[in-house]
Amino acid sequence: MAIMVSFLCLVLMFSLVSIGDSLSLNYYEKTCPHVDFIVAKAVKEATSKDKTVPAALLRMHFHDCFIRGCDASVLLNSKGKNQAEKDGPPNISLHAFYVIDNAKKAVEASCPGVVSCADILALAARDAVFLSGGPGWDVPKGRKDGRTSKASESIQLPAPTFNISQLKQSFSQRGLSMEDLVALSGGHTLGFSHCSSFRNRIHNFDAKHDVDPSMNPSFAAKLKSICPLKNQPKNAGTTMDPSPTTFDNTYYKLILQGKSLFSSDQALLTTPKTKNLVSEFATSKDAFYKAFVKSMIKMSNINGGQEIRKDCRVVN
Structure with missing residues (x-):
């Protein structure tokens, strides 16, 4: 319970930037009020068993937001002839997708069909930073999940060789x-x-x-x-x-x-x-x-999704 209390305390310490029209801090206040705590629990449990999880989740969120906005397109599996983002060269080394799956499963058990995978990933990235000794913040919510994911678009990610x-x-x-x-x-x-x-x-x-x-x-x-x-x-x-x-x-x-x-x-x-x-x-x-x-907060406001996925790995 300590992590939950700490999150709420830390929220008060950091000033928020304007969060745009589409996202809001209390988006799930009535439909899924405990979503922050459910996701934090899943991230904490995974991190206690594998210390590489926070770095993986933070990187996953970056890589998601830089292609088509923060729409969880990085979570989609390749299907048939379509190679998804996660199979693009810069994303081959992404891992810990199971943590988002576990969080989604727990969220669905509490409030089915309400919370997007994109919001879960944004929350998990925040939790990853906080659990690693970094700052906490209140995550604006209300993202939708995208239906398109192409490995070829992963070339748009900023490369480590960039000037x-x-x-x-x-x-x-x-x-x-x-x-x-x-x-x-x-x-x-x-x-x-x-x-x-x-x-x-x-x-x-x-x-x-x-x-x-x-x-x-x-x-x-x-x-x-x-x-x-x-x-x-x-x-x-x-x-x-x-x-x-x-x-x-x-x-x-x-x-x-x-x-x-x-x-x-x-x-x-x-x-x-x-x-x-x-x-x-x-x-x-x-x-x-x-x-x-x-x-x-600014980066995670970039969004272009259309639906609330039932399974983070496949479109509805």
Whole structure:
């Protein structure tokens, strides 16, 4: 019960941004008043058995929202000739879909046919952050689930190799600012990355350098030993930061030390505005948390669904 009380206390600590016309904080007040608690319980139970669950759920929500909005299209299974988003190259490593299935099952038992899978995923992402020691916030609800999911569209996700102009374009197309970009990138404080996402920085970087010169040399050497050019172990990689199950501001400190994994992380130092934000968030965990909450609410307002799915993996 402590987690539930903590959620409610934390809600009061963070100011909400405007939440648009379609979503509201009390959307299920009469139809499914305990939805927040039901989803939190499912996420907490899964996390107690597998510490990688929070990182997986947060990433899943990002990857959902950046394609067709936050409509749970990332949860749909491929069917017949249609390859769904989850089978697109950037999404192959997504996991913990069962946690959303478990939450949906519990929600359906309490209030059938009322709560969308998209809302459950948005709530689960919030719970994932909170259970990892990060901030809590009240999630605006009322999303609908999409009926379309195409693996080919997963190419629209911002790639770890992106430079700052590519990142800016990707985020601005979704109504997200440079501050949103820097704040949401802080999600990289959780989880694990395979070598394929940062290999470009440690082997054959450019005509003059084998290794990205912006990378700390000893850090680069360590990554090279984990991810050799030849005979690389299957599924080799490394944690996103030294505390991969704790939601903190270590990510920003590492960027300033030249110890970030992705080109897209290091790119945040290449404009004065984004560099200043990185420095601010590295210095103040509170400033990062407030910005992250604001940007998460903003991102999760992007919606384009049509129905309330009975099963999160298939359209009605």
